[in-house]
Amino acid sequence: MPVDVDATVLSNTRLSSDYNVLGLAAPAIAAAAEPGQFVMVKPGLGDHPLLRRPFSVFEVIEDDAGRVTGLSLLNKRIGVTTRTLFGLEPGARVRCLGPLGRPFSPAAPPERAWMVAGGVGLAPFHTLAVALRARGVESTLFYGARSAAELFHLDAFRRLGVRLQLATDDGSRGDHGLVAAPLERALRGLGPAAPLRLYACGPTPMMRAVTDLAHAHGRRTEVSLEQVMGCGLGGCYSCVVPVRRNGGRPRFVRSCLDGPVFDGRTVVWDGLGAG
Amino acid sequence: MSVDLSVDIGGGLTLANPFIAASGCFGYGVEYADVVDLSTLGAVAVKGLFLDEREGHPPERIVETPSGMLNAIGLQGIGVRRFVAEKLPPLRERGAVVMVNICGSTIDEYAEVARILDDAEGVAAIELNISCPNIRKGGMMFGCSLAGTRDVVAAVRKVTRLPLVPKLTPNVTDVAAFAAAARDAGADAVSLVNTFLAMAIDVETRRPRLSNVMGGLSGPAIRPIAVRMVHECRRAVSIPLIGMGGIMNADDALEFLIAGATAVQVGTANFVDPFIWGKLTAGLTGYLERHGMAAVTEVVGSLDLSTRDAGPTPEAACS
Numbered sequence: 001m002p003v004d005v006d007a008t009v010l011s012n013t014r015l016s017s018d019y020n021v022l023g024l025a026a027p028a029i030a031a032a033a034e035p036g037q038f039v040m041v042k043p044g045l046g047d048h049p050l051l052r053r054p055f056s057v058f059e060v061i062e063d064d065a066g067r068v069t070g071l072s073l074l075n076k077r078i079g080v081t082t083r084t085l086f087g088l089e090p091g092a093r094v095r096c097l098g099p100l101g102r103p104f105s106p107a108a109p110p111e112r113a114w115m116v117a118g119g120v121g122l123a124p125f126h127t128l129a130v131a132l133r134a135r136g137v138e139s140t141l142f143y144g145a146r147s148a149a150e151l152f153h154l155d156a157f158r159r160l161g162v163r164l165q166l167a168t169d170d171g172s173r174g175d176h177g178l179v180a181a182p183l184e185r186a187l188r189g190l191g192p193a194a195p196l197r198l199y200a201c202g203p204t205p206m207m208r209a210v211t212d213l214a215h216a217h218g219r220r221t222e223v224s225l226e227q228v229m230g231c232g233l234g235g236c237y238s239c240v241v242p243v244r245r246n247g248g249r250p251r252f253v254r255s256c257l258d259g260p261v262f263d264g265r266t267v268v269w270d271g272l273g274a275g
Numbered sequence: 276m277s278v279d280l281s282v283d284i285g286g287g288l289t290l291a292n293p294f295i296a297a298s299g300c301f302g303y304g305v306e307y308a309d310v311v312d313l314s315t316l317g318a319v320a321v322k323g324l325f326l327d328e329r330e331g332h333p334p335e336r337i338v339e340t341p342s343g344m345l346n347a348i349g350l351q352g353i354g355v356r357r358f359v360a361e362k363l364p365p366l367r368e369r370g371a372v373v374m375v376n377i378c379g380s381t382i383d384e385y386a387e388v389a390r391i392l393d394d395a396e397g398v399a400a401i402e403l404n405i406s407c408p409n410i411r412k413g414g415m416m417f418g419c420s421l422a423g424t425r426d427v428v429a430a431v432r433k434v435t436r437l438p439l440v441p442k443l444t445p446n447v448t449d450v451a452a453f454a455a456a457a458r459d460a461g462a463d464a465v466s467l468v469n470t471f472l473a474m475a476i477d478v479e480t481r482r483p484r485l486s487n488v489m490g491g492l493s494g495p496a497i498r499p500i501a502v503r504m505v506h507e508c509r510r511a512v513s514i515p516l517i518g519m520g521g522i523m524n525a526d527d528a529l530e531f532l533i534a535g536a537t538a539v540q541v542g543t544a545n546f547v548d549p550f551i552w553g554k555l556t557a558g559l560t561g562y563l564e565r566h567g568m569a570a571v572t573e574v575v576g577s578l579d580l581s582t583r584d585a586g587p588t589p590e591a592a593c594s
Binding site for chain 1: 299300301302306307309310322330331333334335336337338339341342343344346348351486494495523543545546547548549550
C-alpha cells in the first residue's frame, strides 16, 4: 500500500553538472520498496510544476545501526522538476508517494544476473544489486554513459560484488560506443545453457536494442520503461505502453500498474511514443 | 458543532458530501481502494464507457502546461458490460456511490449503454459525456450543438430512471444555453466543465506534444473560467449543478459552491495528491463552522452580488 511522505531532504550529492543523488527521509517507503519500484515526487506544493514525476528508488539509506532512514533518487537535470531537485538543500521538503509499480523479478542461483544501464537508467540497479547479493547471485553491470565523468557509483557496485563492463560515447572509459557491444561479446561468450537473467534500463532505443540482442541469443530481458506519468496509481491512463501478449494484438497497458518493468519482447517498441 | 455536508444533486440522489472524483481522473475507482476509503467520497465518477472496449490514443497522452495539463487519452476503456461484470461488484462492496460516465459514437449507443446500466445493481447516477474533446465521433460533437445535446439527453432519458447528469463542454460560446437545453430534455442536473480544447508544441522538434495533436486542458489554469461558467448556468437554470475545473483545495471548491454548484468534482488534484479527499471535507467543515453555517447547502449559491449587478450577458461581454 503506497504512502505519501512529506520528506525532508537528508542530503544532496552533486555528481556532475547535471546529475545528483538526493537523499529523502522516507523510511516507510524505503523499507517497503522492492527493486524496480518507483516513487512519485513533487518538490513543494505549488502549481508549477503541477504534477508529480516518477523516479526509481536508487538506494535505501540506513544509519550506523542498520535502521532504514530513507531513500535516495538518482536525478538528472532535464525539466522543471529535475532542475529543482538538483538545487535542493538539506532540510527542504519533497512530497514522495510510494512504493509503486511492479518490481523486477530477482534472479536466484544458479542463474546469473546481468544488468544493462544507460545514463540515468542506472537508477533501479543499485537496489537490485543489493537484493541479488543477498541471494548470492553472481551479477554484472553493463553500464554506458556519455563519458567517464558520467559513470557514477562504480565503487558502490564493486562493493556489492558486481562485475563492471563499461562503455562511453566518447571512448574515455570502457568500450567506445554503445553498451550493447560488451553485452554482445558476453552473450557470445556465455554458453546457451547457462542460466541468465537480463535487466535493462535506459534510453528507449538502448532498451530495444538490448531486448533484440538478448532475444537473438535466446534470452529474455526485463526492461524498466519510463513513460510520462500523470498519477502513478492507475487513475489517468497516461503512461500506457503497447504490449503484445500470447501472440494477440497489441493492447495499451498502464506502466504504473502493469510496469514499469516489462518483458522486453512483449513491448511494441514502435508504438511507445516520442519519449 | 457538527455540520451537515450532505447535498441533493437531483433525481432523488443525496450524497454524503459534495466531493466527487471526476471521470477520467480516478480510473474505475477500484484502483484507489488501497489509498482511499471509497465510501467517504460523495461519489465516484468512473472513467467514460462506451458499449465496447476502446484502445484510446497512442502515447504521448499527457503533457504538463503552466498550472495545468493537457490530456488526449482517447477514452481507453473496457466497455460497459465488462465494467458491470468486473468493476461494479468491488465498488459496491466498498460502499462507493457510483456515477457512471457514458459515451457513444451515436445516440443509439448512448441509449444502449444507459439501458445496460439501468439494469445493473449499484449504479447511483449516469453522467452523460457529451463533452470529450479527444474523440472523432461522439462526445463533444453532440455537446457543441444545442440540438445534439437535446437529442442525446432525451434518448437516454427515455431508457433510464437513474439520475441523469449531462457533462457540458466549455468549448461553446454560451454554456448556459446548453444547461437549459439539457434541462429541457430531462436532465436531473448538469456537470461542468469538461476540459478546454488546447494544444502544445515542442519548439525544438516543431511537433505537437500530444500524439493526438490537440487535447483537453485541465488544472488550476482553467479554474476562473469554470467558475464563471457555473455562475452563468446558475443564473439560467435551477436544476443542481456539479462544478469542476482545477479544484486543488477546499477554498477552490467553495468558489464553485458559492457560485451555485451543489457539488463539485475533483480530477487533476487527485493526481497530485491521492489523499486529498479527507483534506477537502475537513477544509469545508472548518469553513462552515467558521462562518456559523450548519449545512453546506447554506453556502451553495450564496454569492453576494448586493453591491454590483450580476455581470454581463455573453452577448454584452463579446461586444
